[in-house]
Amino acid sequence: MSTYILAIETSCDETSVSIIKDGCDEISTVILSQMDVHANYGGVVPEIASRMHIENITMVIEETLTKANMTMDDITAIAVTYGPGLIGSLLIGLMAAKTLAFIYDKPLVPVHHIAGHIYANNLVKQLEFPLIALVISGGHTDLVYMKEDYSFERLGGTLDDAVGEAYDKVARVINVPYPGGPLVDKLAHTGKDTYNLPLPLDDDSYNFSFSGLKSAVINLVHNEKQKGNEIIPENMAASFQNRVTTILTKKTLRALKELNVKNLIVAGGVAANKGLRERLTEECQKNKINLIIPEIKYCTDNAAMIGAAGYFAYKLGRRADLSLNAKASDKLH
């Protein structure tokens, strides 16, 4: 018999619900993005995000079921992102999930947001173990080793800014509007690596640091301005992106080599970055590594990935009771 997970994800500025069959088959997903609203403020405003989630949550649940031509009776279990994320936002999805679990007497499965990003890849191709996951988003930069399903060992991660955060800050400095990350990526493709920027934290750890690189961009732009020179945004974007992709690729490949792992998956919003996708594809081909990068629609926040992760958590017997609370931060486990 098939397992159908109804998954809810409201950790940031997307209200999303999805139905996933057996951890790999996407039956239906609805994503209501608030990006246009937050663009007016140059970033996500947590209170506005929470306000929009509560307005839309039941409509998104209903639409997902309607699209799937299913009712709650067809659902095996309910999975929900309990963290990390914005507390006020998380709480809307969490309360809705707990209420559904109670009314329909279904198991409630708590899912870590990053486990979701990793398992987005299972919607593309069944994960093969052992693997290394490079998780890169606006809030995370982590290298994770997985020897089997739902076993997460963090090898290293950012010591300061997440990579997506660094992109957004650099975007602001070179006058690229919100959301800056994807636009910097686009600009980089039309520019040349002409600016002298440092390769950040080029050591033998698996950690990353992007705040120094970000400061180097800010200082360079500032100095050029004082000299009365205009910086070329395309070239600055290309130079910055080149450093970021170089260090991410370098440390990820070293981890694969040192741990003798042949499978790499990339997850999180920054996995949509074209520059990084090209670089990793090339290096993985050279080194005979199986690389899975999800389609762009699975890179950004969505409930399909929570349903995929939720299936494996469900199979492992992970359950929460009705007192489950949201957590702004929590270790991936």
Add this chain to the structure above:
Amino acid sequence: MKYLFIDSATATLVVAIISEDKIIYIHNKVTGKDMSSDIMPIIADAFNKTGLKPQDINKIFAVNGPGSFTGIRVGLAVAKTMAWALKIPVVPISSLEVIASTPNKENNIALIDARRGYVYAGIYDSDLNVIKEDKHILLDNIKDKGTYVSYDDFPGLKPNIDLLKVIKKHENEKGINPHQLNPKYLKLTEAEENLMKKSGNRSN
């Protein structure tokens, strides 16, 4: 008729089941920060203790504000989802009206502290008729006659709510579709206020 009542707008969480004009279950306690953890187990307890099933409920009465933004949303997310799942209507109720149900001979001025000198205030007579609509206002600007009633530190009465009076007042209302049930914050977010100020300045 059987009703579920939920009020999570202040630190005092109220969950009640009303059956044939009687309160057959009530939880009415300060819960504070643990509201999001506590509310569902309390609702489950309400059904357990009364032997009722959620499917027995005909209508949900849900407080939709004003008060703690997060608190309101926690209760409303439950009320919305439950009403949607059970295909029953929801009647939105003012948090200030619930506070104002406290017995008193003169008008009650229900208050919730909104910080920096501001309050959410609503004035109701002893039959819960609205004398002055709920609003976000400087406490110093309230000149009306009546008794302050508040959980917060204002001189006057502490709430001693008469839930049946509130339910009776709204019992015959048809209620709304749960998709349309939304908080009544009475206040924009700071980000929206700042944006409005900015765009206001620009047009000047």
